[in-house]
Amino acid sequence: MPLRPERAAHDPEFAASTPTADRAAWGICWLMFAATVLTYMDRQTVSLLREPIEKAFSIRSEADFGWVISAFYLTYAVLQVPAGFLVDRWDLKWTYAAAVAWWSLAAAATAIVPGLGLLIACRALLGVGESFNWPTALRTTARILPPADRGLGNGIFNSGAAVGALITPAVVTYLTERYGWRSSFSVIGLSGFVWVAAWLILVRGKPRGLMAGPGRTPEPTPADPMDSRPLPTAPIGPVVWALAGVLTTAVVAGGLGYRRYGPTAAWLGVAVAIVGPLLVAAVLPRERLASAGWAASLGEVVRSRRFWVLVAVSILINICWHFLLNWIPTYLKQERNLSFKAGNYLSTIPFLAADVGNLAGGWLSRRLAADGRSAFRARLMVMAGATPLILGGLAIGLVGNDHAAVILLSIIALGTAAFMVNYFAFTQEVSARNTGLVAGYLGALGNLFAAGFQPFTGWMHDVTGSHATIFAITGLAPLLGLAILALAWGDRAEKNAPEAIEPP
Numbered sequence: 001m002p003l004r005p006e007r008a009a010h011d012p013e014f015a016a017s018t019p020t021a022d023r024a025a026w027g028i029c030w031l032m033f034a035a036t037v038l039t040y041m042d043r044q045t046v047s048l049l050r051e052p053i054e055k056a057f058s059i060r061s062e063a064d065f066g067w068v069i070s071a072f073y074l075t076y077a078v079l080q081v082p083a084g085f086l087v088d089r090w091d092l093k094w095t096y097a098a099a100v101a102w103w104s105l106a107a108a109a110t111a112i113v114p115g116l117g118l119l120i121a122c123r124a125l126l127g128v129g130e131s132f133n134w135p136t137a138l139r140t141t142a143r144i145l146p147p148a149d150r151g152l153g154n155g156i157f158n159s160g161a162a163v164g165a166l167i168t169p170a171v172v173t174y175l176t177e178r179y180g181w182r183s184s185f186s187v188i189g190l191s192g193f194v195w196v197a198a199w200l201i202l203v204r205g206k207p208r209g210l211m212a213g214p215g216r217t218p219e220p221t222p223a224d225p226m227d228s229r230p231l232p233t234a235p236i237g238p239v240v241w242a243l244a245g246v247l248t249t250a251v252v253a254g255g256l257g258y259r260r261y262g263p264t265a266a267w268l269g270v271a272v273a274i275v276g277p278l279l280v281a282a283v284l285p286r287e288r289l290a291s292a293g294w295a296a297s298l299g300e301v302v303r304s305r306r307f308w309v310l311v312a313v314s315i316l317i318n319i320c321w322h323f324l325l326n327w328i329p330t331y332l333k334q335e336r337n338l339s340f341k342a343g344n345y346l347s348t349i350p351f352l353a354a355d356v357g358n359l360a361g362g363w364l365s366r367r368l369a370a371d372g373r374s375a376f377r378a379r380l381m382v383m384a385g386a387t388p389l390i391l392g393g394l395a396i397g398l399v400g401n402d403h404a405a406v407i408l409l410s411i412i413a414l415g416t417a418a419f420m421v422n423y424f425a426f427t428q429e430v431s432a433r434n435t436g437l438v439a440g441y442l443g444a445l446g447n448l449f450a451a452g453f454q455p456f457t458g459w460m461h462d463v464t465g466s467h468a469t470i471f472a473i474t475g476l477a478p479l480l481g482l483a484i485l486a487l488a489w490g491d492r493a494e495k496n497a498p499e500a501i502e503p504p
Contacts, residue, residue: 024205025144032137032157039130040164041188042107047326048172048344052181057116062458069326071120073451074270076127077444084135084440092211093203096136097196103129104192111186134443139436142428144207148369154424155362162354169344267452274444297434307430309488310442316481318446319453320474321416331467336402346406353410354417361418379422387482389415393475397468419478
């Protein structure tokens with residue numbers, strides 16, 4: 001996309017936002033796309049195999065099956081925080097490879113579990129490994145791409161979510177009918193090790209240097225010169241006791257309450273573990289937080305208004321996306337009375353539309369920025385255009401024709417993906433040197449509420465016999481998120497904040 005010479009000469013910020021990434025950087029984005037495909041294949045397999053799993057493990061209600069789904073989301077949520085902190089400090093190439101190997105092994109092990117408890121354990125271990133995917137990918141695009149290219153870079157790797165959801169029904173249906181439902185877990189899980197080999201062989205050159213750990217980075221990134229500043233490394237001090245108290249409270253509360261309140265207590269325990277450190281970092285003076293490098297970093301993040309704006313947006317868009325991901329096949333088979341095979345195959349169409357939304361949403365914000373708009377306004381315009389599409393959820397209960405319902409689901413999925421990919425770009429502008437930590441915490445909070453939303457969705461269906469109410473809630477949620485972002489972000493408000501600016 002050509003740069004306007006006259007504009008660049010008088011507006012350094014505009015010049016900095018023009019594309020400068022090389023082909024190797026875009027190649028890494030496509031490798032991360034493939035990893036994201038694998039994450040969604042691994043996690044969606046359970047939803048597609050709901051019927052044989054319920055029969056094999058005697059699961060009797062939609063709400064109970066919702067907790068099977070939540071086992072993944074709970075560990076996925078709570079581990080994104082340490083994952084985000086670690087990817088800011090570790091070598092991104094090796095971190096990504098180790099994470100994919102971990103979750104692939106957990107997915108493959110699901111094929112041999114004899115009981116429901118071990119099934120849930122494997123899903124929880126899957127969440128541990130996959131918790132590294134988005135913090136690592138967002139940290140990588142922040143390191144190897146300039147600001148104006150990040151929307152498209154994020155769109156490329158995030159489109160793997162839709163592609164994974166698109167191809168998994170066909171793969172799972174074929175393997176289940178031919179070899180039994182357990183074969184889907186083993187084949188999809190073992191595929192991850194092929195990716196690990198390709199990643200270790202192909203990631204090299206200049207992007208490889210930019211992905212090295214902070215202590216070995218040979219030069220500042222072209223996008224964020226300030227990103228090479230040293231991260232806080234002071235020794236651990238008394239602040240550990242406050243955070244240890246929070247985590248102990250979470251474990252004790254979850255453990256003691258589980259017998260009486262079931263999985264709800266576990267969810268509350270995870271919520272305390274995630275939210276508690278945020279509150280500690282917000283309340284304690286900065287000089288106390290400086291006794292531990294990770295606490296000092298968290299203290300910087302929680303004092304940014306923009307972080308809290310994105311917390312709200314993350315929660316609202318994540319409950320929408322993960323509802324679509326986990327319940328579209330169930331909706332088509334239960335409420336549209338489609339067969340196992342037809343329901344699984346038709347569920348691919350909305351995720352094909354979501355893939356279009358990922359790429360189109362990232363491309364369009366990049367195009368609008370190249371035409372002279374700020375990155376903030378370009379992204380906000382795309383998100384504003386996507387929101388009316390998501391509002392289609394309000395009408396899903398009125399659609400009588402099955403084909404019309406699939407078309408409407410596709411429109412909703414397209415809008416959700418276009419909204420989400422531009423939200424991701426905002427997460428990279430809260431703190432340049434703590435991108436992984438910011439992405440990890442936002443992902444943790446978004447997925448924490450997505451985890452709680454799954455059994456709520458099942459309960460609503462048990463009570464009402466329909467998903468119409470949930471479609472309405474998820475249709476309105478991104479509209480609220482857009483309003484919060486537009487009113488509270490501030491295009492220029494934090495221009496002088498050292499961690500929020502785009503470099504000249």
